[in-house]
Amino acid sequence: MSGRISALGLDIGKKRIGVAGCDGTGLIATPLTTITRVGFTDDVAKLQQLIAEREVTILVIGLPYSLAGEWGKQAQRTEKYAERLASVLKLPIEYMDERLTSIEAETQLKTKRGFSPRRDKAQIDAHAAAIILQQWLDHKRLTSH
Template identity: 30%
Template sequence: MKFCKPQPKSILSLDIGTKRIGLAYCDPLCITSNILPAVKRFENNQEIKIIRNYINEFNLTGFIVGIPLDEKGQMTTQAIDCKNYGKLLSNELKLPFSYVNEHSSTWESSERFGIKKDKSGLIDSFSAKIILEQWIEEGPELEEIAGKRQIKY
């Protein structure tokens, strides 16, 4: 699926794992991207408060969620979890969002930034940065409300 380069805007990128969520954001012109500390996932979604604080602190206007599709572009168990979390987050934050295929972003982070055997979450946030850079180049545009015309994988 080919998309057009999106309009520049300051957004948050999430690399959602089972234990942590890697975070990165870009400036309103999409010129620079920066990592944020990864946040731990909690059973009751307490991490949403932390994510909301970052959104307010950096005046972010939307977010993207990496979806880890397999080599054939098919949904994985983790991709389903990420998709559901994106919808939950959009409903909680009332922000537009979109999904980005993040196949191999952790491997690319490890290779590109030389991070091996990381338990701090640094590799997760660098993966979020890679997802963000991919979105800046390829899109898609963010959608206004969870569940509305989102990418169908």
């Protein structure tokens, strides 16, 4: 990858959207925040603020395939929501397979003192978004050579 990259990784769930960003070099994804979903307009307003602050040029969205790699209802819902977001935010989107990212995020967070999977669901969502974005960044780096 050449030039500056500014992407947001999104882990879209029914209740929350985990959000991650990357450094300008596109090497490292980090969890940023979690948006509690109240309504589409509210979600968009919160994302617009992050997009403006970070000068985002692309959204990377986790698609929840089934463990067997199949496209289920949740993946369809996520795609429909993502398409609406892309249209309103006027940003391109790319999808990444998000299977097991929440489990991986929870495993990583369990090493932190005071972490509780039941209490810290928002933290898990933001970390899952970072894993999704990191996978995309790594894939971009490998395929750009």
